[in-house]
Amino acid sequence: SELTQDPVASVALGQTVRITCQGDGLRNYYASWYQQKPGQAPVLVIYGHNNRPSGIPDRFSGSQSGSTASLTITGAQAEDEADYYCNCRDSSAHRLSFGGGTKLTVL
Amino acid sequence: EVPLVQSGAEVKKPGESLKISCQGRGHTFTGYWIGWVRQMPGKGLEWMGNIWPDDSTTNYSPSFQGQVTISADRSISTAYLQWSSLKASDTAMYYCARWQQLASKDSFDIWGQGTMVTVSS
Numbered sequence: 149s150e151l152t153q154d155p156v157a158s159v160a161l162g163q164t165v166r167i168t169c170q171g172d173g174l175r176n177y178y179a180s181w182y183q184q185k186p187g188q189a190p191v192l193v194i195y196g197h198n199n200r201p202s203g204i205p206d207r208f209s210g211s212q213s214g215s216t217a218s219l220t221i222t223g224a225q226a227e228d229e230a231d232y233y234c235n236c237r238d239s240s241a242h243r244l245s246f247g248g249g250t251k252l253t254v255l
Numbered sequence: 256e257v258p259l260v261q262s263g264a265e266v267k268k269p270g271e272s273l274k275i276s277c278q279g280r281g282h283t284f285t286g287y288w289i290g291w292v293r294q295m296p297g298k299g300l301e302w303m304g305n306i307w308p309d310d311s312t313t314n315y316s317p318s319f320q321g322q323v324t325i326s327a328d329r330s331i332s333t334a335y336l337q338w339s340s341l342k343a344s345d346t347a348m349y350y351c352a353r354w355q356q357l358a359s360k361d362s363f364d365i366w367g368q369g370t371m372v373t374v375s376s
Contacts, residue, residue, distance in 0.1 A: 189350055195355075244305070
């Protein structure tokens with residue numbers, strides 16, 4: 149199934165931004181979220197029920213309801229400027245998809 | 256130590272074949288799926304397929320089924336992505352990543368550094 153993200157978002161330094169991801173697969177499976185900075189490999193920032201890998205700041209959080217998953221950055225920092233992608237299994241359980249990505253600008 | 260190490264950049268001509276690799280260090284491969292992800296220049300991430308190295312079970316995206324072959328050699332903790340006849344449109348960065356498939360933990364938790372493939376006449 150396809151995952152839909154807004155292509156761009158912006159947030160003032162220190163403020164809060166929510167990035168959303170919509171898709172049918174999200175009704176059955178948790179989304180995971182990835183941050184990618186220019187010239188770098190993606191990095192996992194949120195998975196499952198609002199879990200953060202070691203080293204990811206606690207200003208990153210996730211939530212999910214129905215067919216929508218959200219990534220929230222509370223108190224955005226300049227270093228959070230990046231592309232963010234959601235990812236989820238589809239209804240077949242063995243196929244995955246990524247959202248189109250959201251380019252976040254920190255003003 | 257970097258957990259997933261990919262082979263180096265490649266420059267090929269249309270019609271040529273290619274096999275790129277992704278080697279796991281430590282216990283990176285044990286009990287996990289390994290996935291391949293394409294990123295065309297200036298574009299987003301696309302899931303190509305996953306492999307379970309223990310028995311080489313594979314799942315492909317419909318978009319890539321028949322276009323590439325994913326394989327693995329468990330004995331050397333290495334996964335491969337292979338093309339039999341490259342096209343210019345295969346020019347992209349290719350990432351391997353470890354996929355945790357658990358209902359509460361679904362995620363690509365470790366990523367390789369990427370292999371840039373350029374196909375040009």
